[in-house]
Amino acid sequence: MARTLYLHVGPAKTGTSAIQGVLRRHDNSVVIYPKIGLWKDGSHHALVFNFFQEYGRTGVKREDADLLFAKIAEEAKQSQRDLAISSEALSGQRNLNEFVGALQRHLDPEPFRVELVVVVREHFERAASAYNQRVKAAETCERRDPDQFLAEQIGGLGYAGLLRRLAKTGFDIAVLNYHPAGNCAARVLEHLGFAAHQICDVPFLNPSLSRKALIAVLAANRVAPTRRDRKAIVSALLKMPGFYGHSRPVFGREAAAKVESNIALDRNFLETRYGETFGAPDPAHAENAFVVNRQEFADIADATSNLGNLGAAVREEVGRYLRHAPAEIVEKPAP
Numbered sequence: 203m204a205r206t207l208y209l210h211v212g213p214a215k216t217g218t219s220a221i222q223g224v225l226r227r228h229d230n231s232v233v234i235y236p237k238i239g240l241w242k243d244g245s246h247h248a249l250v251f252n253f254f255q256e257y258g259r260t261g262v263k264r265e266d267a268d269l270l271f272a273k274i275a276e277e278a279k280q281s282q283r284d285l286a287i288s289s290e291a292l293s294g295q296r297n298l299n300e301f302v303g304a305l306q307r308h309l310d311p312e313p314f315r316v317e318l319v320v321v322v323r324e325h326f327e328r329a330a331s332a333y334n335q336r337v338k339a340a341e342t343c344e345r346r347d348p349d350q351f352l353a354e355q356i357g358g359l360g361y362a363g364l365l366r367r368l369a370k371t372g373f374d375i376a377v378l379n380y381h382p383a384g385n386c387a388a389r390v391l392e393h394l395g396f397a398a399h400q401i402c403d404v405p406f407l408n409p410s411l412s413r414k415a416l417i418a419v420l421a422a423n424r425v426a427p428t429r430r431d432r433k434a435i436v437s438a439l440l441k442m443p444g445f446y447g448h449s450r451p452v453f454g455r456e457a458a459a460k461v462e463s464n465i466a467l468d469r470n471f472l473e474t475r476y477g478e479t480f481g482a483p484d485p486a487h488a489e490n491a492f493v494v495n496r497q498e499f500a501d502i503a504d505a506t507s508n509l510g511n512l513g514a515a516v517r518e519e520v521g522r523y524l525r526h527a528p529a530e531i532v533e534k535p536a537p
Contacts, residue, residue: 205284207314208233208394209302209373212290213364215331216321216380219243219407220387222288227402233394234285236274239265243407246289249274253301256291260341267304275308285314286394293320293364298371316373321390322361322472323380324480325465329359330452334410340432343423348492349457356461360468365475377476412447414498415439418505421519431512438513442505451491493525 212218225235226244239249241261251259253267278285287305292298302316323331333351336344344351368375378393380386387404388396411419418439426432439445472478494502502520506513 204313204315205282207302207305207309207316208284208286208319209292209298209316210286210288210319210390211292211368212321213293213361214290215328215335216323217383217386217390218245218288218290218321220404221390223407224387224391224402224404225286225288230277230281230283232283232396232400234278234281234283236277236285236287238273238277239270241289244288245291246287247291249287250289250291250295250301253304254295254297268308271305271308274305278309278312284395285309293368296367298368302371302373318368318371318373318375319378319390319393320361320365320368320375321378321380321386322476322478325356325359325468326451326453326458328380329356330450331410332359333452334416335408337416337420337423338411340429343432344420345423348452349454352453352457352461356464360464362468362471365471377472377478379478379480381480409446410448412444413450413452413492414494414502415442415445415447416452417492417494417523418442418502418516418520421516425515425519426512435506435509435512435516438509439502439505442501444501454490454492456489493523494520495525499524 210218210221222244225233226237226240228235236246239246239252241247248263248265249267249270251257251262252265252270256262257264274285292301295301298318306314306316329352330348332355333344333348336342336351346354365375365377376393378386378390388398388401391401392398410416419436422432422435422439426435469480499517499520503517506516509516
């Protein structure tokens with residue numbers, strides 16, 4: 203019976219960090235997850251970036267992809283278990299067959315059936331998580347309001363285009379639902395062959411910013427003149443109570459309505475082709491979901507009180523999002 207080569211392609215913001223965190227610690231007693239070509243988060247990004255020669259990405263160390271494949275093949279020969287590779291970067295590659303072919307040549311003469319594993323998440327929830335990540339990450343330092351981000355990025359957060367492209371590879375495709383989120387990682391691991399008792403506690407990795415922290419860090423992205431200044435602001439905000447939290451709705455009702463027709467088409471594709479459905483986003487979109495209240499503003503003000511003009515600039519920017527923001531509470535930077 204042929205062994206299976208699982209390629210978990212993500213995409214991003216569908217629980218990949220938690221899944222990779224478990225597999226990175228796994229001892230290969232269920233499935234072989236090579237500890238070769240790994241990124242710091244446990245993904246195989248380094249393997250993917252080196253094969254496709256994407257050396258411009260931050261943190262990429264140049265390595266011989268052929269040598270990495272050879273090491274993976276050597277590890278695969280130690281048992282007859284299936285093999286798993288996980289990287290969201292694979293979902294964006296249009297020459298996926300070349301990647302698989304290069305690996306298969308090293309795995310010969312052992313036959314491997316190839317299966318692409320894709321996790322799908324409710325569109326607005328995934329968009330909110332993606333926005334949260336871009337604001338949080340110093341590399342992207344997102345400065346757009348969420349409604350503008352949604353309008354400009356929603357085309358890249360659907361699944362129909364990705365799945366149609368993956369289907370052209372000729373490989374089998376397994377589409378798994380992210381929801382309910384609480385057992386998403388376990389569901390993927392079970393698909394890879396893990397029994398329920400073999401799944402250890404799934405680590406909570408890459409937490410989202412709470413809404414007040416999201417607005418405060420967005421303000422830092424806009425007002426900080428240098429990366430060092432941004433780092434100082436974020437370090438101060440980290441001491442604020444409730445800095446991390448679950449990803450919440452951040453898109454306004456009008457912005458959501460403008461992209462709903464595109465999302466409806468994508469939802470229909472997933473249900474018709476793969477039988478996957480999502481419930482309605484909860485809670486529903488508000489007229490303006492991206493706001494802070496007085497107490498949250500006070501928390502941000504307290505956290506940035508020792509940052510001088512830099513802190514004052516953050517508070518002024520955050521004041522734009524204060525619900526019913528009175529002018530007297532919004533401070534002006536000192537001259």
